[in-house]
Amino acid sequence: MPDSILEKAYYRSPIFLQNLAFSSYGLYLRRKRFWNGFSKNLERLRETEWWSASKIAQFQEQKFVEVVRHAYETVPFYRNLYDLHGVNIDQIKSLADAYKLPTITKVDIKNNLAGLVSAQYSGCRLMRQLTSGTTGTPLTVSLTKQALNLQWAIWWRHKSRFGLCPGDRHLVFGARVPVGVNQRKPPYWRRDYINNRDYLSTYHISRRNARTIADYLNSEEFSFYTGYPSAIYDLAYLLDEKGFEITSRPNWIVSGSDSLVPRYERLISRVFGAPVTEQYGMTEFAGNISKCEKGNFHVDFECGLVEVEGGNAAEGGALILTGWGNPAMPFIRYRIGDAAVPLSGSCDCGRQSFCFSQIEGRLEDYVVTPDGRRVTGMNQVFEYVTNAIEMQVYQEQLDLIEVRVVPGPNFGARDKDEFTREFRRRAGSEMAIKFRMVSSIDRSQSGKIKAVISDVSTEGSLQSS
Ligand SMILES: [Zn+2]
Incomplete structure (x- = not known):
């Protein structure tokens, strides 16, 4: 709701109208995220996650070589960069050649946004998404509709590992402001009838409102909670402090966007009486990594390659991501600023995709x-x-x-x-x-x-x- 007049009108209107407005926004989101191949993608992803290691490697190699060539031929930023570094694109024939390509950082992305969109998509309608950025300046990323659908299918494959289905009733702890910050009376949440979710205003999580929010959670039956672990933790902390018990428990809590530190996970799980899982994703869609039932992070290889700086040393290293899920704005050998520790041995869940035991705090956070x-x-x-x-x-x-x-x-x-x-x-x-x-x-x-x-x-x- 960028228009301030519209925004003011929304905040002044009665709650039921706000819920309708929030639901119509939900319809817009649903069209963006879940139409145009989402279900087919999800079905396919639930098969490919069981591919053999050799089939996965072969697939990644083919996609990697393709996206590098596509980038060189149609994205001005990569053409300039590779020419500057004397890269011979015909020599990029396998994953083993990846090191020949320079890595890029968020600063490069920020300084070259216009030159990062593929000429193949000029004049096409692209989705514009904002990332948080690391310097307080958000970046605008351009994605095709197909890319957004694939990204949401990957996020839902993660949830499906825990028995959750699209359409399940859920509660979102997000960064939007569905409730005016000056509102002093409940409800501190809004309903999106289209996506069967409620959106809790995380800005209203406070000591004063803890009882109201606890009563609300106990009056509802959510299949899962999802959102920022820091916000879910804040609420868990207050409920615990006041001794308010959650009797209507969700089946799962799905954490995203922030790192889920062990201290958060323990308290959240105890207070809400539900296990917690998480996935590592990003608006840029340079890759994605999701936890399995055994609690390890598997690379979602269908959308990208994840390299670890310094090889696969046991102590881990910085992540370098290459994504081919969004040909309109590909990220190739992108240092996102996070680090991870590879799992030693294979995961007991049986999936053969590359696996991490831990994804560590942001590297900028030093x-x-x-x-x-x-x-x-x-x-x-x-x-x-x-x-x-x-x-x-x-x-x-x-x-x-x-x-x-x-x-x-x-x-x-x-x-x-x-x-x-x-x-x-x-x-x-x-x-x-x-x-x-x-x-x-x-x-x-x-x-x-x-x-x-x-x-x-x-x-x-x-x-x-
Ligand atoms: Zn696993």
Whole structure:
């Protein structure tokens, strides 16, 4: 609802009209996401996930070579980049040749948006989607309708592993604002009749509203909850603190967009009485990775190739993604800024696709130490601070960090000591640490909380490998 007059009219209208307006928006989303081949895609994906390792490798190789050629021939950005690096495109014949292509970063994407759309799609109607971006500037990504349908089919294949079906009644913890932020009376949720979902306003999750939201959850029968783990965790924390029990339990909780840290997972699962699963996806559709029934992350190979920097070393490395699901704006050897640890051995679920045991916090989320190291894993440090509701590290200068804390009622000196000890274990003792209590931590436009915001950065652009 970008039009502010329309937006004001929406917020002023009675709740039932807001629900109708929200449902008509739901119809628009449904047309975008689920028509035009979604069901066929889903059916096919449920077969291909059981392919043999050799069939998967053969498929990926063919798609990789095709998308690189397509990019070179029709996308100005890649033609310039590969010419600049002296890449002979005829020599890209297999996955083993991938290293010959330079990697790209979000900065490159941001600086070359116009040149990233394939000439083959100029004049075609493309879907424009916003990504959260890492610098606070969202990127606009152009996707074909087929790409969006494939992406939603991949997301639904993940849910189908847990017995969930499109059309199941569910609750969304998202970043949209379906309820005016100044509204002080329930309901703090809106209904989308078309997609059989309710949308909870995450901006209304507060101590004051905890009882109302608990009563609402208990009066409904949701098959699953889905959305930002940080928002679901916030609610779980408040319900737990107040001792409000959830008696009408969902079957599953599907986490996405943010990393699901173990501390979040444990509390969410306990408070809502349901297991939690997650998938790793992105608006750019440069790839996708989804958990299986055994809790491991499988590469959704049908839409892309996932490389790990430094080979498949046991300690893991940065992810480099190549996606062929969206030919209108392909991402080739894209350093998304996340890292993952490959699973040693094969997964017990029987799927042969490449598998990770862990996907780690964003690589941008690092603190730079005075001796030049980049220290990640702040989410793990936060694990030790048991009485904080939310935390963030802000690094303004090389020798000082500010720890922003939304304190729980029992937060105290011990929590600060725990943080300091764990932080120093990772980053050393050269940096000063100051704590700042805040009432909330800013979320990015897409609703994410960054573990670390650093003004001290050594990130370069257009890195080549
Ligand atoms: Zn598995």
